[in-house]
Amino acid sequence: MRTTRFVVLAATGVLAVTGVTACGGKTEDKATGKANAVTVKATDTACEVDVTELAAGQTSFSVTNSGSKVNEFYVYAAGDRVMGEVENIAPGLTRELRVELPAGTYETACKPGMSGRGIRGGLKVTGAAASVAPDAALTQATASYQRYVTSQTAALLTKTEEFVAAVKAGDVTKAKALYPVARTYWERIEPVAESFGDLDPKIDGREEVIEEGMEFTGFHRIEKDLWTTGDISKDGPIADQLLTDVKAIVAKANAEKLTPLQLANGAKALLDEVASGKITGEEERYSHTDLWDFNANLEGSKAAIAALRPALEQRSPDLVKQLDTEFANVEATLGKHRAGDGWKLHTALSKAELKELSDSINALAEPISKVAAVVAR
Amino acid sequence: MSEQDTAPRTATLSRRRAITLAGVGVAGVAGVAAGTAALVRSPDHAAANDTAAGGVPFHGAHQAGIVTPAQDRLHFVAFDVITMDRAKLVALLQEWTAAAARMTAGKDAGVIGAVGGMPEAPPDDTGEALGLPPSQLTLTIGFGPTLFRDAQGRDRFGIADKRPAALADLPHFAGDALRPEISGGDLCVQACANDPQVAVHAIRNLARIGMGVVSVRWSQLGFGRTSSTSRDQATPRNLFGFKDGTANLKAEDAGLLREQLWAQPGDGPDWMTGGSYLVTRKIRMQVETWDRSSLAEQEQIVGRTKGSGAPLGRRDEFDEPDFAAKGDDGQPVIAETSHVRLAHPTLNNGARLLRRGYNFVDGSDGLGRLDAGLFFIAYQRDPRKQFVPIQTQLSRHDAMNEYLRHVSSGIFACPPGVRDAADHWGRALFG
Secondary structure, eight states: OOOHHHHHHHHOOOOHHHHOOOOOOOOTTTTTTEEEEEEEEEEESSSESSSSSSSEEEEEEEEEEEEOOOEEEEEEEEEEEEEEEEEOOTTOOOOEEEEEEEEEEEEEEEOOOOOOSSSSEEEESSSOOOOOOOHHHHHHHHHHHHHHHHHHHHHHHHHHHHHHHHTTHHHHHHHHHHHHHHHHHHHTTHHHHSSTHHHHHHOOOOOGGGGGOOOOOOOOHHIIIIIIIIIOOOOOOHHHHHHHHHHHHHHHHHOOOOHHHHHHHHHHHHHHHHHIIIITOOOOTTOOOOHHHHHHHHHHHHHHHHHHHEEEEHHHHHHHHOOOOOHHHHHHHHHTTTETTTOOGGSSSHHHHHHHHHHHHHHHHHHHHHHHHHHHH | OOOHHHHOOOOOHHHHHHHHHHTOOOOHHHHHHHHHHHHHSTHHHHTTGGGTTTOOOOOOSSSSSSSSSSOSSSEEEEEEOOOOHHHHHHHHHHHHHHHHHHHHTTTOSSSOOHHHHHHHHSSSSTTTTTTOOTTTOOEEEEHHHHHSSSSTTTTTTTOOOOOOOOOOOOOOOOOOOOOGSSSSEEEEEEEEEHHHHHHHHHHHHHHHHHHHHHEEEEEEEEEEEEOOOTSSSSSOOOOTBBBBOOOOOOOOOOOHHHHHHSSSSSSSSSGGTEEEEEEEEEEOOOOOHHSSSSSHHHHHHHSBBBTOOTTOOOSTTOOOOTTOOBBSSSSBOOOTHHHHHHHSSTTTTTTTOEEEEEEEEEEEESSSSSEEEEEEEEEEOOTTTTHHHHHHHHHHHHHHGGGGGEEEEEEEOOOOOSSSTTOOOHHHHHH
């Protein structure tokens, strides 16, 4: 059962950080005026970025996918803080990413098949580096995370459309393949999505969440039909409703102004999701694709922490180090269970393997639970 | 056994006396068995009602174990009846009643006892409570809906038309993740005591006596009562670390007990008048994720402060919550989704419950998580007007649900008390 934990704190404002609000405004680089242009050639096995050094300022990455898998391109700052990303680059397409990069060391990554750490490369940016005031670091955190939410919701919408189309076409194989992919984008921003009361159970409610007399709809209803009977001939209306609900939540998520404290709590809430529902196989009880969700929750948590990273580095560098170590540990532990572009089924893991994952999540969740207090002080 | 000289005439003595007799027992088997029975039976009747010595009276208008000040420990058991023979079931209820009367008085389950019987025969008490005082043991029986009509719809014992309307099957609540194998049951017995060994002893002996007639369906151990049923008791804490049961119905609230707890004449079948309806829910708590949540979030979810237990915005534990109060931000001080608000009588047509739940820890779950939570127990006059609407509210809106899983559920009709030695459990129902 998902609830509105995110909202509870937001609404009551017990810990509200004063003077910090999301800064929606985009800062165009007025000083230099002209943007760097970088070309990226992505294939299923390579990620060729035509430069390794740049001048600070606006940069435009033009990413061409000449492979056979759908690709993604990311620019990461330290700790995998997403500076910018383009999702869903279909084979043959070229997409553009515009991002402002201050001086520093970055990594670029293509993710053929849209999973894993991706094919990484170094990128050094030199030139004038503006120092960031503590409060400004928090302001930037929310702006940075909001960009992440925007990119994830866009992909959520695209993938849900594809999933819904497959369901309505009666294409069970395709729908099964798309199911965990569409949910990846949902699971990455789950705490944001969950803050919209009634929509969440409609989209993501599990069978037992439904009260007597209410209809069981959404992803998990279709999951059940796909994996138990394989009969989705009557799921058209449910699929349509799912898309309508996802559209509504995407609009709301993009309009939501998050606080830094919500980022901190969201990062923790995502790991709680893993600890209480994914590790047990409770969430994806028919498809057993829990490890997809696990990974997406982890990535979402990491994105929220990464957005807060500059502020955390100023306030508690030791905590940042601990988080880096523990994130790496969970990723390594989970990484043992990759299968192709995705993940093994929950049912394929032994109890000992699940225990090891559970321990790694707890080891990470403990320091993450300390982030909110650091942000609030 | 020098204490025996100075000790008051408590029920404790009966178990000690049985030990003494064990030494004599080798002499003549038959004679000793009879002698033991006589001795165990005779002198300690007065002690049974000596509450100061740790005994809770078994006989009375209502069953003990409901408004009795909540003891520290629980062993709860639900049985399936495995015979179709009504006479066998009634005979068992008579036998159980006699054993319950003895055990709650601190005596052995059977007339012969744990020791001193025929060497060739198994003792009629299992013996692990020898030497222990009654420890305020109470045994409370309840009848489940399936006793009246089983899962196949059969009226096995000719009592289907005596099923009270208030003993309705509970609806499915949002979020229920019930496991049938630890839910329901034809009969239940709640054993509460201040010593776990005494509670376990009582259930173990009833289960043994019932072999062939009933079969244990599930059972639950509990520790650390999670509510107070008397004003003399301090409010205990649940495994979330919060005081629980502050607003519980208490034994002293005579008027409220009539209105909210005891079935009144005309409520349903006569055999239930003076009885009460019991709802059990095993509620697993996700303690690890709870422990990572901030104090502010925990308090917002509960609607009370963790330290004093005062409602948010008030000072003392027993201050009435002010649900209208708004904070500087214009939001309610006690959140709309808080447990205290949603469970409060003012939001539930005045409905209240007498809760006497217990904490449980059934070890760990293999993933490093405590298998722990609350074994919720609530008594009431009519679950359709009390537990069901309250739980409907909670299951829909309670922010605490994020940390809870309801895994077992039961509903039972607990008849009025056993009047005297001639009366027995279920007499009015089967009479």
